[in-house]
Amino acid sequence: MIQAEGLSKTFFVHRKEPGLWGSVKSLVKRTKEPRHAVRGVSFHVGPGEIVGLVGANGAGKTTVVKMLAGIIVPTAGRARVLGYDPWLRDNRMRAQIALIMGQKAQLWWDLPAADCFLLLREIYQIPRQRFDEGLAYLAETLDVDQQLNVQIRRLSLGERMKMELIAALLHSPRVCFLDEPTIGLDLTAQRAIREFLLRYRQDHQPAMLLTSHYMEDIERLCKRILIIRRGELVFDGPLAEVAERYAQHKMVAVELSHEVDRQQLARELEGLGEILPPEEGHEADLGLRLRTPRAQVAALAGRLLQLLPVTDLSIEEEEIGNIIARIMQEREDENENEEGDEE
Amino acid sequence: MRAGLALQVFSVEARKLMSYRTDFWINTVAVFAAKMVVAYYLWTAVFAESGRTTIGGFTQDGMILYYLLAILIGRVVSGGERQMSISQDIYQGSLTRYLIYPTGYGAIKYVEHLGTLVPSLLQLVLFSGVASLLFDFSQLGAVTFASLLRTAVAVAVGNVLLFLMLYVIQGVAFWADNVWSLQVMLRFITSMLGGLMLPLDLFPAWARQILEILPFQTLYYFPVMTLLGRIDTGEWLRTLAVALVWCAMIGGVAHIVWRRGYREYTGVGI
Ligand SMILES: Nc1ncnc2c1ncn2[C@@H]1O[C@H](COP(=O)(O)OP(=O)(O)OP(=O)(O)O)[C@@H](O)[C@H]1O
Ligand SMILES: [Mg+2]
Numbered sequence: 296m297i298q299a300e301g302l303s304k305t306f307f308v309h310r311k312e313p314g315l316w317g318s319v320k321s322l323v324k325r326t327k328e329p330r331h332a333v334r335g336v337s338f339h340v341g342p343g344e345i346v347g348l349v350g351a352n353g354a355g356k357t358t359v360v361k362m363l364a365g366i367i368v369p370t371a372g373r374a375r376v377l378g379y380d381p382w383l384r385d386n387r388m389r390a391q392i393a394l395i396m397g398q399k400a401q402l403w404w405d406l407p408a409a410d411c412f413l414l415l416r417e418i419y420q421i422p423r424q425r426f427d428e429g430l431a432y433l434a435e436t437l438d439v440d441q442q443l444n445v446q447i448r449r450l451s452l453g454e455r456m457k458m459e460l461i462a463a464l465l466h467s468p469r470v471c472f473l474d475e476p477t478i479g480l481d482l483t484a485q486r487a488i489r490e491f492l493l494r495y496r497q498d499h500q501p502a503m504l505l506t507s508h509y510m511e512d513i514e515r516l517c518k519r520i521l522i523i524r525r526g527e528l529v530f531d532g533p534l535a536e537v538a539e540r541y542a543q544h545k546m547v548a549v550e551l552s553h554e555v556d557r558q559q560l561a562r563e564l565e566g567l568g569e570i571l572p573p574e575e576g577h578e579a580d581l582g583l584r585l586r587t588p589r590a591q592v593a594a595l596a597g598r599l600l601q602l603l604p605v606t607d608l609s610i611e612e613e614e615i616g617n618i619i620a621r622i623m624q625e626r627e628d629e630n631e632n633e634e635g636d637e638e
Numbered sequence: 639m640r641a642g643l644a645l646q647v648f649s650v651e652a653r654k655l656m657s658y659r660t661d662f663w664i665n666t667v668a669v670f671a672a673k674m675v676v677a678y679y680l681w682t683a684v685f686a687e688s689g690r691t692t693i694g695g696f697t698q699d700g701m702i703l704y705y706l707l708a709i710l711i712g713r714v715v716s717g718g719e720r721q722m723s724i725s726q727d728i729y730q731g732s733l734t735r736y737l738i739y740p741t742g743y744g745a746i747k748y749v750e751h752l753g754t755l756v757p758s759l760l761q762l763v764l765f766s767g768v769a770s771l772l773f774d775f776s777q778l779g780a781v782t783f784a785s786l787l788r789t790a791v792a793v794a795v796g797n798v799l800l801f802l803m804l805y806v807i808q809g810v811a812f813w814a815d816n817v818w819s820l821q822v823m824l825r826f827i828t829s830m831l832g833g834l835m836l837p838l839d840l841f842p843a844w845a846r847q848i849l850e851i852l853p854f855q856t857l858y859y860f861p862v863m864t865l866l867g868r869i870d871t872g873e874w875l876r877t878l879a880v881a882l883v884w885c886a887m888i889g890g891v892a893h894i895v896w897r898r899g900y901r902e903y904t905g906v907g908i
Pocket of ligand 1: 306330332350354357358906
């Protein structure tokens with residue numbers, strides 16, 4: 296339902312030197328610099344699939360979404376949404392898609408939500424009965440039925456996001472683009488939105504592309520993820536495979552009865568594992584966290600018990616968020632040199 | 639655009655404006671009064687100084703009446719000056735939502751623009767009522783149903799034409815950082831050459847000939863003179879034809895500007 300083939304987008308940014316003199320100079324001569332936001336990204340999303348698009352800030356996630364939603368024209372490559380070229384903005388396609396942007400209110404700022412929804416009913420030509428039922432259902436599940444007559448600008452961030460979600464789903468879209476739908480929300484609201492999205496998927500089997508910086512969103516919602524780094528797709532596969540493929544390590548955590556010299560310990564554990572820096576706020580703690588290759592877990596545990604005054608020991612899988620962060624990081628290191636000339 | 643949607647957009651916009659009550663009463667009344675006072679004293683003085691009884695074919699009362707109508711009808715032609723919201727949509731990225739919805743942006747904006755006319759129409763009725771107590775309207779002569787209809791047509795065409803001009807100018811926001819200056823320039827030109835600042839009869843003959851083929855006189859001069867009953871049928875039809883040709887041309891330009899503009903749009907803000 297969503298197809299991207301070799302999608303690329305290059306923005307041209309006007310470089311302006313700071314300060315007054317810079318402004319004056321830019322009046323005469325403006326230098327345009329290319330910024331390759333997205334480079335040759337290809338993937339497919341099928342019906343009933345929620346695919347997570349993850350990447351660091353500025354990696355190009357939003358740009359991909361914008362191209363697929365028909366807001367900006369790709370510099371190169373091909374996109375198809377429900378069989379249409381999104382850039383042509385065919386009304387038959389637009390009637391079946393939705394875009395939710397956590398960072399930007401879409402609804403009309405000075406109208407009450409109820410009025411916004413009425414406008415949308417006309418825009419999407421939703422039959423009255425279906426509209427009334429749908430709205431009642433959505434407002435109740437998201438627990439905002441009391442706020443329908445409040446101006447959007449007077450709503451809290453979470454309430455507004457829920458309204459945006461309702462607005463985007465009233466016409467039962469078959470393709471949804473969700474760009475950070477849970478940004479800035481408290482944990483309860485995040486959970487409510489996640490559960491809601493899962494239910495929507497069950498009922499409507501839409502194709503969804505979701506970006507989020509919250510691993511929890513990704514883990515709960517997405518069976519498959521795309522990792523994008525500096526505009527390039529570096530991973531496309533099942534979430535479970537990320538751990539299998541990339542987590543060659545396990546985490547070993549121990550509690551000690553008294554402090555030890557970490558540097559000396561590091562030397563003694565050479566080849567068995569790596570001591571992770573203490574988590575923030577745990578500086579002078581008696582806890583110790585290590586990362587070790589899967590094959591070495593038993594050896595490391597034995598050695599630790601032998602060397603240290605251990606009171607407690609646990610072995611865990613590496614957090615998926617860390618793995619993903621590392622994939623993004625590793626690729627960055629790999630490519631550092633070849634791209635040096637560009638930055 | 640479908641009627642249901644148009645009605646909804648229209649009503650939303652009208653209600654929004656009516657809810658700005660302070661603006662509606664204080665601002666518009668004050669502006670209207672100020673303009674009228676200036677016109678009144680200026681022309682009283684001009685007539686007194688020159689010692690003439692008519693200037694450009696207007697008597698003193700006729701001149702005052704021209705201004706009154708130009709100001710009131712002008713508000714209906716130009717709407718609530720909210721067209722700036724188009725360039726803001728481009729700068730701030732609010733245009734994005736209209737690209738997602740299965741509907742045209744220009745059509746929605748025009749209906750919104752029509753919504754802003756509701757208060758202007760109300761003011762037209764209200765202020766001309768008040769003014770009829772202060773001034774002598776007998777020269778308006780025979781206002782017939784036919785002449786009102788003609789005036790309405792002239793106002794409607796002027797309204798579309800001005801919207802199209804603004805739509806082109808606002809579209810420049812895709813490329814330039816500030817369309818404000820262009821907009822001010824357009825407003826100056828249209829008021830000057832459109833008959834809002836002074837009746838076009840005061841221009842020299844050669845200038846009048848040029849003005850007749852330009853689009854601007856349709857905006858204010860044409861509807862006011864129609865209502866005053868000073869344009870005969872032949873001339874009225876000719877002016878209307880010129881205006882419609884301009885509508886088509888500027889509409890074409892708007893189409894091209896916007897189609898190119900969309901390619902420049904980057905949907906900032908997300
Ligand atoms: N309108 C624009 N003009 C110029 N450059 C842009 C524009 N929009 C984005 N970029 C650049 O393109 C790159 C990708 O931006 P994008 O918004 O897609 O990132 P993102 O992955 O969504 O990041 P985030 O997680 O911060 O939302 C960035 O380097 C950004 O500076
Ligand atoms: Mg983003």
